[in-house]
Amino acid sequence: MATLMAACQKNDVSTAIMPPMIDSSAVLKLSGVFMPTEGISVAGTAKIYLQSGKYKLGLDSSFAVSEGPDLKIYLAKEYPPTNYIILGPLQANSGSQRYNIPDMPDFKQYKYALVHCQQFNHLFAFAELK
Amino acid sequence: MKQIVFFTFLHCLAAAVANGQGCSDAGFCSFTQHSQPAVILENEFVAGAVYGIGEENVQVATPYISYIRRFGKNWQLNSKITSSYFNGDVGSVFGAGDIYSIAGYSQNNADKQFRWQFSGGIKIPLTAANMKINRQPIPMAYQSSLGTYDFIGSAGLKVKKLDFTTAIQVPFINRNKNSYFDEFSGHKGFPSTNLFKRQPDVLFRGGYTFKKKNWTLNPNILNILHTGKDTYENIYGKRTAIEGSAGLTVNLNLITRLAFKNQNYFEVSIAAPVVVREVRPDGLTRALTIGIEYHFLQ
Numbered sequence: 001m002a003t004l005m006a007a008c009q010k011n012d013v014s015t016a017i018m019p020p021m022i023d024s025s026a027v028l029k030l031s032g033v034f035m036p037t038e039g040i041s042v043a044g045t046a047k048i049y050l051q052s053g054k055y056k057l058g059l060d061s062s063f064a065v066s067e068g069p070d071l072k073i074y075l076a077k078e079y080p081p082t083n084y085i086i087l088g089p090l091q092a093n094s095g096s097q098r099y100n101i102p103d104m105p106d107f108k109q110y111k112y113a114l115v116h117c118q119q120f121n122h123l124f125a126f127a128e129l130k
Numbered sequence: 131m132k133q134i135v136f137f138t139f140l141h142c143l144a145a146a147v148a149n150g151q152g153c154s155d156a157g158f159c160s161f162t163q164h165s166q167p168a169v170i171l172e173n174e175f176v177a178g179a180v181y182g183i184g185e186e187n188v189q190v191a192t193p194y195i196s197y198i199r200r201f202g203k204n205w206q207l208n209s210k211i212t213s214s215y216f217n218g219d220v221g222s223v224f225g226a227g228d229i230y231s232i233a234g235y236s237q238n239n240a241d242k243q244f245r246w247q248f249s250g251g252i253k254i255p256l257t258a259a260n261m262k263i264n265r266q267p268i269p270m271a272y273q274s275s276l277g278t279y280d281f282i283g284s285a286g287l288k289v290k291k292l293d294f295t296t297a298i299q300v301p302f303i304n305r306n307k308n309s310y311f312d313e314f315s316g317h318k319g320f321p322s323t324n325l326f327k328r329q330p331d332v333l334f335r336g337g338y339t340f341k342k343k344n345w346t347l348n349p350n351i352l353n354i355l356h357t358g359k360d361t362y363e364n365i366y367g368k369r370t371a372i373e374g375s376a377g378l379t380v381n382l383n384l385i386t387r388l389a390f391k392n393q394n395y396f397e398v399s400i401a402a403p404v405v406v407r408e409v410r411p412d413g414l415t416r417a418l419t420i421g422i423e424y425h426f427l428q
Contacts (some may be wrong), residue, residue, distance in 0.1 A: 017315060100314075
């Protein structure tokens with residue numbers, strides 16, 4: 001029922017937050033190329049940077065993924081995600097993007113970056129971080 | 131004496147309008163009082179709208195239509211569909227709300243001093259409470275439905291001009307897919323409500339009816355007890371209690387009705403809270419609500 005009912009919006013202001021900066025002092029620690037799940041198209045690379053003692057995730061300018069209703073960026077121990085950290089709603093379906101990573105996760109465990117639709121629990125893409 | 135009580139009530143209501151923050155109706159408030167025409171007419175159509183000022187000064191307009199079908203002297207079935215328009219600092223959004231289907235039983239003994247009323251039914255959500263603006267998740271205060279299937283039940287007693295009602299609203303299926311996180315939002319003031327789960331409410335209301343010619347005034351006190359802490363899933367996928375979300379809301383409510391000769395009537399309701407919960411993540415909070423309804427009977 002919920003998916004059948006449309007909602008309208010106008011005069012948008014939105015709750016979008018300013019994405020973090022990744023500057024020249026950032027050190028690239030890990031990266032992985034996104035792979036799609038069935039029926040999804042994806043391109044681009046996820047990169048983990050260490051900057052001023054904090055990790056950040058960047059999606060490069062070649063990033064593009066199919067449209068989805070509730071896409072979010074996850075760091076996860078596995079895919080589909082069971083043990084994960086949500087980094088935020090996908091900022092755009094294509095182009096360069098940046099996300100803060102809270103705490104200091106162990107990337108030997110959190111070794112996947114995911115594009116995941118939370119509302120329908122559907123994995124769109126995954127990148128193994130190496 | 132009656133006038134003193136009534137004007138004291140009006141004074142308190144005016145103060146609540148000025149200072150209040152928290153009328154929280156999950157839907158059952160409007161279903162706990164049955165209208166009862168002097169002559170039983172089978173069909174009643176209702177068109178109405180409620181304007182409210184919500185959390186963070188979000189303006190909310192909720193238009194609705196309702197159809198009441200009466201079966202004999204005692205039974206009725208009330209069907210209602212709602213929608214809501216929101217306008218505030220986060221943006222503007224419109225969405226379908228809920229469908230209600232509530233069966234009611236009333237004692238129809240106008241000559242007696244006591245009259246019981248009972249009702250029971252369900253609320254069906256028309257959205258999963260995950261409407262977005264610019265693809266960004268928005269708080270529950272901007273969602274047109276709670277995203278829950280709820281059971282609603284009530285019992286009411288009229289004693290002369292006094293009326294008392296108790297009611298419950300219990301979510302039994304949660305389809306809430308809200309995905310708002312405070313930490314990912316540039317607008318502070320709303321708590322995280324990712325995959326929000328809401329606890330039941332219990333309502334107690336007491337009122338007194340003044341009647342003069344075709345005018346009716348019903349000042350009443352509306353108490354809503356939110357029986358537990360609501361929860362959400364944090365960024366690690368762990369369900370987390372929202373501290374301060376349980377507790378009591380007390381509202382002052384004044385209902386004015388103008389009846390016409392053909393039994394149609396016009397109703398205005400104004401309500402504002404005097405006691406509120408500390409945290410109100412469901413977005414139902416209203417500092418003030420003003421509702422108008424027209425009832426067309428045939």
